[in-house]
Amino acid sequence: MKPPAFEYLAPVSLEAAVAALSNEDAKVLAGGQSLVPMMNFRLLAPSLLVDISRIPDLAYITEDGDGLRIGAMTRHHAVEMSDVVRQRFPVLHAAMAHVAHLAIRNRGTIGGSLCHGDPAAEWPGLVLLLNAQLKTTKRTIPAGDFYHGALATDLADDEILIEIQFPGLAPGTGWGFEEMARRSGDFALAAVAATICLSDDRATEVRIVVIGAHATPLRLTAAEGLLTDHVSIGAAADAAMQEISPDSDLHASADYRRHLVGVLTKRALAAAWKRAA
Template identity: 50%
Template sequence: MKPAAFEYCRPATLSDALAALDHEDAKILAGGQSLVPMMNFRLVQPARLVDINGLVELTGIAEEGGTIRIGALTRHAEAARDATLRRCLPVVGEAMAEVAHVAIRNRGTIGGSLCHADPSAEWPLLAMLLDAAIELAGPDGARTVPAGDFLLAPLVTTIEEGEIVVAVRIPTPAPGTGMAFVEIAQRAGDFAVAAAGATVRLDGERIAEVRLALGGVSDAPVRLHAIEAALAGAHPREIEAAVSDAADGLEPNDDMHASADYRRRLAPVLARRALERAAERASNLAPTR
């Protein structure tokens, strides 16, 4: 099938894009890896398509005052090879290797992935894990929303009518932080059945700081704050016991990829793998005494 007829706009500036979105039925086109198939199947039929690929304001990756700012038009492949992200946030490159296939990685964007809000996708999980903040621009001005408040459910975010995701801002991790991302899929390139991301910073042989997030096990990625608190000050060998109840309170969905029960069984397994891998990497980053 082909999409229904639509008006096509390609604004040159952010202000022009916001003006073009002032329409009763407009959609944003960035990478188009989710939107275009949905249009071809006529699951969505926007009257106006606003192509934002010409907006240089939405590009670029830079360190700014203790944070790393990633433009919303950054492609998955670009994020994977960026020198700043490889140095400060190597977990991004590890996660991007799990994103679909090369063609998708070359065109799909960070902003598009976050707006699509697939609970099994890599960027929503990374945003939750890394305490990211989402920068938005709209007809009423700019605002910033924490990832935990932005991501609500599949295809559901707190983005308001007429707004555009401009960038993602991530706090720069402390030196010596180990990171890991793991996921399970039926085949390479398929949607993840479930995934986990972790960061660990050690103080000697003890865990000084830890973050853990799971994807694909709820309507949105989840941070496991109780496990994080339990592991603060613990030895890495205590990780397996700490994550044994990682599935408690989770309500995964049944779908064509996996049952809810299977996803619950995966939760502690992936949590352990991610945490142990992050802890091992943190130990390798620790200064020699």
């Protein structure tokens, strides 16, 4: 398996990278952990690769008020090992264990995963769950507007994602992240992530996102609306199963994925409820 021929450019400024992307069939090379295998399989044959890894100052995790700003070239492993991520967004820390394997997490970038837009990948769902803003070379895009479909984003051909901005979570927010994959490190058959805020044992703010069981990561708003008290977790999980349109493939049937989303929603909500204060 060998990739097709391409031109290679390693700019050291965003301006030069953006200018290079105006070439037809140019593609950004970030960590390369999705792009290179796709090229090795010859599923993709870009004429020019623009390697943005030599552009300084695109990899960082910075506190911003209660929230965090994370540079697009930050590697998954840096997020996994970050103390401030663990303190402020434990759900991000927990989810990183599901992103492929150590060597892939060392090299793969958050920005690359988001822009590749695999609906079964963790990051697209996590930015939606945490209501993040995606800052590019042109504008700032709310996570909810970023995906048009599987592997399809709102980015223009000459637009580069540079930073992900996570607003702080309300104090006492509980979280859950539940994923099922056939093997450790595989893409999710389905995953459900949730955050819950409680007041007097009643849910006041609920966010539920499903990964891998729809063309894009999806907020399950009907299920969110049904979750009022601890007893309603079952009803919310039932609603979650009806809100998605999963596909059948080699790994799982649509029916199985639907069933899985019900089970994972129940578990994620129960975990989030327990952690909420």
